[in-house]
Amino acid sequence: MSYQALHRDFYHRDPRVVAVELLGKYLIHEHAGQACQIARIVETEAYLGPHDKAAHSSKGRTARTEVMFGEPGHAYIYLIYGMHHCLNVVTQQAGLASAVLLRALEPVSGVTLATHGPGRLCKAMHINRELNGTDLCHGPLWIADAPALKSSTIHAGPRIGIDYAQDWALAPLRYCIANHPHLSRKSP
Template identity: 55%
Template sequence: MEPVDLSKRLQLSFYQRDTQLVARELLGKLLVRRVGDELRVGRIVEVEAYLGPQDLAAHSSKGLTKRTRVLFGPAGHAYVYLVYGMYWCLNVVTEAEGSGTAVLLRALEPVRGIGARTQGPGLLCRALGIDGELNGQDLTSEELHQVDAPLADPALIVAKSRIGVEYAKEWARLPLRFYLAGNPYVSRS
């Protein structure tokens, strides 16, 4: 197991920037989930950017609702929702409060304390023990946070269309999914 410095927790200001920039810069960062005395740590290797109410694939395109309230809240909080009635998905809220923007975490490379598959947002959440109880969680908390790590080599970052948003018309084809080329933990190349 490689030595990992978990002391450099990302601050809220990291998330208060352009969503696509945050998405790209999350690649290579560490996601840390504390469950009791256990730490589960994974390196982020795949994400998708959601650009607010005008983005037909974003939940915020339906407006402010009970479900999307956190999505329209301050940056640096977790937007966790259930899809297909069985899979939890973790998003990082970005930009200014009210923007409705976020980055979906799609895949992790296990680093510590993760024995289950993490290729895909539902498997990622299951492996880390993330569910709706963490919706709205401050991402600088002890329970769930991200840790700084060197930026991913820009030459390794691939941009492709997002997965599973065909209903979003022209928004479905935009290259808003970012992943690290050649990483075996990416959900789909």
């Protein structure tokens, strides 16, 4: 199968639209120019920018969040609980600081560890802070296009693990391929 990287324009949109349209696309991590790890995106979460109390950018512009305030189509990778990396895709125009978290993947090629959950998928795909700021349009970490999914196969619900964000925790900003076996949590 031949893979084609998504163009910058794909990411230059509302994070809710990008989160839905990333479902079914392929995350590829190349080593030495070879596509050695490929997985299909099956679950995402949208973070709308500084007004979204669950978004890291709600705390303002910091060294950690600088990538979020930059050009769309770049990887924002951070560490949680001091041990798990999480991969976000920066969306919209520079300065708006919105992103989409990748929550779960379906292994396709070269992936041998579990990929259901943002920390697990980063571990399985060998993604860490060294890749923070990577341009996802050019690699070595990039997202490839795939046919759009039917809207009837996509489920929206509340995000996971952000109870501190009050009403924002209940916003239906988690998107997944309904009933997919690799989800971090089952879709209701």
